[in-house]
Amino acid sequence: MKKIDHDFKHNPRYLKLQKPLEAAEICDSARTLARGRFDVVSYRQGLLTVAVRNSGEAANLQLESQKIIDNINKKCGRIAVRNIRIKIT
Secondary structure, three states, X not given: OOOHHHHHHHOHHHHHHHHHHHHXXXXXXXXXXXXXXXXXXXXXXXXXXXXXXXXXXXXXHHHHHHHHHHHHHHHXXXXXXXXXXXXXX
C-alpha cells in the first residue's frame, strides 16, 4: 500500500497542497509537544509562532527553544523548524 505522501509529492495537481499540509504536520507535532505550556499559532517557511500567557512563560520557553525545535524536527524526520517566535497573549 503506497503512502498518500507519494501522491502529493509526485502529482502536479496536488502541488499547491504541499505547503498547507506541511504546516499542519508541523503544528500538530508542536501541539503534541506543548502539553498545554504554549499554544501553537502558525508555521511558515521555517518559523513556528507560539503564544504564551505571560513574560515568565515566554522566558522559560525561550531557554528551551532549541530543544523544542530539535524535538519537532526529529518527530517530522527533517529540518523543518529553524526558529520559534514567542508571542505573549
